[in-house]
Each structure stands twice: as structure tokens, then as C-alpha cells.
Amino acid sequence: MNDYLTFALPKGRIMQDSMELFAKIGITCPEMDDPGRKLVFENHADKLRFMAVRSQDVPTYVEQGCADIGVVGKDTLLEQEKDLYEPLDLQFGYCRLVVAEPKELRQDDDPAGWSNIRVASKYPNMTEKYFAAKGIQVEVIKLYGSIELAPLVGLTERIVDLVSTGGTMRENGLVEVETIAEVTSRLIVNRASLKTKHRRITRLIEDLEKVIEAGPRISE
């Protein structure tokens, strides 16, 4: 088993983007063409294994060494702060992590005057850090989805969430106040794997570096 290179990829669009990119350097997995409900796919000839997992779980699988390599958004890495290598920016999956609030509130609101605020977010850790660095006390309410709803129903005044095109926020009457971070998908590598399989992984990184398109792009 140890001579396999194992990838943890987030289910969905990022997995497709990743496999398209990997295909350019000859890393493929025909078994994945007919996914069904399988979670693990193998390419026996090239000794490759791919696991489809939730994007928030990718860093865990890689940090623990169940996967050698993973693809995950910078947002998740910043939020979880795991002990990993992240040698490559893959440039796809571009979005921004922003602070947003309802349009009506925005009209006479001055962020410079915030002292304590209530924010709904999927990213409590990053949100706390961001505001703490600015000397603002923040009460974060952790939600798992539909963050835009929180200000509409009075759960919180503001939210911290990802935007790619900004469509969902606009439709829900929210406007961006500040950008916390720009996010793209990253290639992450387990620390022990980089050392014990360094020839294979270094070649993979160098090959990918040559085919990654310059400039971030949104994955629809």
C-alpha cells in the first residue's frame, strides 16, 4: 500500500478541476469516469489512489497521513491551521472571504467605529483572528450554511463568508464591507510523505508548476 500515492480531493467542482489539471501531467484515474457512490478510486497501473471527501475534511486526511496529497481552498487552510505543506497555488476555485452587511445598514455605517459586533460565519476562527487584529471584539455565531440568512432574520448584523461572483449576496440585499482574504485552491502535502516519497512528489510539484495557468480563476 505504501508505494501508492494517495490524493484526498473535495467532492464536486474542485475535484473535476483538479483531475483536469492532473491529466495535463499524466495523472489520471479511468475508474473515476463512472463514479456511482464510490468514495475511493484507484489507478493500479500507476499506483495512484483518489479519495472523495468533504472539502473541510481534506486537511485532516492529509495531516494524519491517510492521504499524501490533497487539494483544498485556502479558506479551509486558514481556518483550520493544520500542520501541512502547501507548496502550490493551483489558481482555480478563486473567491474572496469578505465581511458583509445589509445595504440599509451600510449606508450610515463606519467600520472604523466598530468596537463590538456580532457576526455569523462558517469561519469562526479566522473571523475572530481578523477582528482581534483590528482591536474589535467579535461574537461569532457559527453556522454551517446559508450564512446570508443571518442578517435578514436578525440573528446577527453582519456575516463573514465567501463570495465568488457576489450574486447570492446581492440577491439577499447584502453588500461587501471589507475583504479578509483572497482564496484559491492549494495543493497540500503531508509532511512525512514529502520526506519519504520526495522524488515522486517533487516531480509532481515541478510538473504541475509548468501547467498551472497564470492568474486566479473562478470555478463555477
Place this chain on the structure above:
Amino acid sequence: MSDIIETRLPTGVKDFLPVKAAKLDYLQTTLRSIFRQWGFRPVAPAVLEDLAVLELGLGTDLREKTFRFDDRQTGRLVAFPPDITPQVARIAATRMREMPLPFRLCYDGRVLRHTEQRLGKDREIFQSGVELIGLDNPEADAEMIAMAVECLKAVGATEFTIDIGQVEFLRGILNDLPLDTAQALAVRTAIAAKDVSGLQQLLMKTSLTDQQREEVLALPRLYGGREVLARARKVITNTTSQQALDNLERTLELLAVYDIDEYITLDLGEMRGFDYHTGLIFQGFLTGFGRAVCAGGRYDGLTARYGFPAPATGFSFNLFNLLFALDRELDAQVKEGTDILLFASDHDKTPAQILATKLRSQGYSVARDIIDRDRPASLDYARRMHFRYLLVQHGKEEGLTLIRVADGQETSLTDEMIKAGHFEI
């Protein structure tokens, strides 16, 4: 049968049942015997320390992770050590300072560290390690690496890497850069994560010279085999880093005699241990296991904090990590259970006691089945509790039957045969 009372353990600590505990014991014994072969003598540091004293030897990182509490007798804060190395440094610097250097000391013991409450992080760490105090030359560094390789081979590891770094090489590049504290921290974090693109973005906002920028940006990619040294030489110009490379090269030359080249990788961008260490550092990794199983390196400033400046190097194994990484390999190393369960059918137990004593003196592990039950029940107990043989003692003068638990094969024996050692198990 009484009800099971809820007895949960705090997260991050574990109990080990006999099979696992035997493996742990095997690892501990094996490592200790290698330490002894290399001339290291054991020290056994105290389990509690005065916090103020302990903290002299701790970096910020470990200070934050220390378990501390009030000492009712004195009202002072005391602490469980999060690492044994500072304790050994204290002992060497205070209790042993009149003795001739170098000191070769080894230890094993458990330490506690606070960790973030997340999956798979141990708060209790079982360390087994060595400290070589009083030598500043590459020979000492080479000795540590050669020992670590020998230890890993001895405990049954086959595919592993000792990954070597050099913090002075990093200091030569990173110290004196025109960066403010926040920028310096961000740069270190990006290097530690080998995050090239993040590093590029950070450096764009700084006033580094082109040469400085090139040096810093090279760090995340300076890992791999020995060719890394040549690549590093091409990039760097500062004296500190060049000397660090000389030191590394010299150490690798000294290692040639041990024929361990296949186990060595280099990582000149390795930031872990940057605050604590002063020269060559290394970590041991096993293929297929995500965390380091051992770590060590030079720490020339540590004993000085206890008033006795001396160069030093050392390393320690994390035995729990080693145990989980080698769990399956260790099955073969750890002899299963106990040799003999002695079952006496006679009511007079004296012959059984005498026989058990005799067998133990011959080197077998023996337990008597003291419960009053029949032979099949005793055999069943032997099977479930990992005995290798059931030895049935029939009444006076009626001889014995040795039953191999694994397949039930029986052999008839007499008391004379056992006394003379004429039987095999």
C-alpha cells in the same frame, strides 16, 4: 456482574491493554539497550518541577503547553514537564557540573502538553531519548543521526527517512532582513508551509534586495537528496549560511562510514525547532505514517540558561507515534502472552507450586490456574488470555500432559523430564 460505571478519560490520553503495553515495553527496552551500547547512562528526572525553574529551559511554544498548578505546601506554581530535554539540561548544568565532559545521558518518561482539542492529538507523550552534552563538533551530530537510524532499524522499521535541516542556515538568510515583527512571522509561517506563492506575495510588499528575495524564495524548495547542498550553494552568499552548509557537509561525510545514505534526506527550509535549536536538526519519518516518530538536534544555548554553558545535541523518540506506526511489525517482535498455564487436578496444591517454581527457574513464564474448574474451562481461559501451553498436572505419580493451546496437540511428560529440562515448548 456489576454495572459498568462511566469512567471516561480526558481527551488526549490513553490506557494500554496487555498486547499494546507489551509492544510499548519492547520499544522502550530495545531503545534503551541501544542507548547503553553507545555509552549513554540513564537519568531519571523528577515528575514535577517548579514552574519558574522549568520555564528557564522552555521556548514560548512549550511554555504555553505546560500543565501547571498550585503547590499547596509553598503556594508556588509547579508544573508537569512538557519535555524532558530541559530537565536533563538542568540536571547536567547543576547536579553534574563538577564531572568531566562530555556527558552521555539517556532517559525515558512521559510528559504532558496541552493541545488544541482536536482529533488525534496526544496530550501525553512518551519520550525516550538521549542527550550528548559538551561536544560542539560535527562528529557529535553524526553520532546522533547514526544512533537514530540504528534505533529505527532495531525496532523493526524498514522504510524510513531521517530528514536533516540546519537552523543556522536559515538564520543566515532570515536574520537581519528588513522586516517588521508581523512580516517576519508571516514569512516564517509561509516557509514552514513551503507556501511559495504566499511567500512571493509577502515579499512583494517588503524592501528586500533581489539577492535577499532570491535566498528567501529558494527555501521552500530546498529539500530532497544530497543534491540540495549544491543547489543551496548556488543561491546563498552570506557567511553564516555557508558555514552551516560546511557543517552539514562535514556531518554527512562522517556518516559515510555507517552506510546509511539511503535513509537520509535534507530539508534546508525546515523551520520547526527554529527557536530552540542552534545547528543541525533532524526528524525521523516512517513511510505511510503522517507524523515524525523522532526529532532532535543541536541546542548549544540550553544548559547556559541553568548557569553552565555547554554545547549539546540529542534526540528523542515519541514512543506512542512509533507504536502506532509499527503496530503490525511489532506483532512478530512481541512474544505473545505467557508460556504456561499450570492446571492441577489434585486437591493438594503443593506439587503445583513446586512445579511452577521449577519452571520459572528454567526461564519460563508460568501462572497457575487457581480457580476450581475443569480442564476444558481452563484450556478455554488459557486460549482467551494468550497462554501458549496448558500444562495439566495429574495426581501423584500420574505424570503430566502438555497441551499446545493453538492446536490442542498433546504431549505426555513426567516430573523427571521437567526437572531435567527434557521437553520443548
